Amino acid sequence: MIDKVITADEAVAGVEDGMTIMVAGFLATGSPEILMDALVRKGVKHLTVIGNDGGLAEGQPANGPGKTPRGIGKLLDNHMVDHIIASHLGVNPRLNEQFADGSLKYTLVPQGTLAEKIRAASYGLGGVLTPTGVGTPMQSEKDELGRDKKVVEIDGREYLFERPLHADYAFCRATICDRFGNFMSAKATKNYNYVMAGAADNVIVAAEQLVEIGSVDPDVFQVSGVMVNHVVEGEPKWQI
């Protein structure tokens, strides 16, 4: 199939209650909003969500007054998430509200480790060894699936062994994407978009600019469409 473009609702049709999804973005910059909107319309529940943070809530300063929730914040507002795996949970107030009422549990992972666990899944590695977190709760506490951490000593230095993090769906945002799924994410919207594309059974890319195959210099693209299952057009540029 050369043309992978489908609608947002078609793209999320296979997402079921209880699935694990990953959503790119850093405080919602680089998050695919039209795919979050489609998940809200579908009304899927009990998700495990992998992302850097909880996105933004309505009216948060970084989000602009009166603005609707952004990114993962949309899923939290609609109580669609049971477990969040992230590196920072202090910004969106919905997170701590839902931790307090017992409806949401969390697993914290250092930001660099989170990226590497996702990359390991995308790149077919059995895990990664990182010095980050040795001697901290990252070593003594269990991982996102309740497994003990292993410490590995190599040439006199201690590392934590971190397992791959794989999902049923990955939702990414492209600034420019062609119909085959080759894409690039501009400036600071790259964040997790490149590592998440490939770390899930189904990779969906929302495109700000959808272009015809062969219409731009291939050097523009930074992720191969080989990693992408479907493309959805119509992702808006964020308006302050």
Add this chain to the structure above:
Amino acid sequence: MADIKARIAKRVAREMHDGDVVNLGIGLPTMVSDYIAEDIVVTVHSENGFAGLDGYPEPGKEDVDIIDSGGSYVTVLPRVEFFDTATSFGIIRGGHLDTTVLGAMQVAENGDLANWIIPGKKVAGMGGAMDLVEGAKKVIIAMTHTQKGNHKILEKCTLPLTAEKCVNLIVTEMGVMEVRPEGLVVTELHPDYTKEDIQAATGCKLIFDPNMKAMEEE
């Protein structure tokens, strides 16, 4: 308080060298960039995805694709390069950052750092802090010396650690302290305070460098 924070930021800025690549944490550490000497070139890394942070845009001139790690819209220098999170943390863990400047809840005399969680309180998370203090060649803690009168510089941290033995230098409103094998050594003392003052505000035994100087602000 504003004066104290500016004092700390100005002193930390003097630790920057021509050609350094640095990462500045949110809050007081971010203020350091305002005081870096104009005759040196320092490249500021933002862990969400670029090296070459400049400042803040005028209202209406924001680029919605460029935020810093605190979520603010920022401007970038002509030499900027944008990268994804895996590359950004490769730069950090791989030893390509000369210095990181962070705040702290607690620091121990051996360089242990706690700055990401208070058990039982609102959950925030470490973000990139654990990677930054593990990977940067030099870790500078910029903070007020005490928290509401409570000691923050201790024999041993009581809060969960961010990393073990990672801190190289502590800069507070009272002075500058280096973590050395023999202990925590005061190398500069602010003229507003005596040795007794800084010791009383500290929860571990301080060593006063024989060549200790007055902490300069400019």
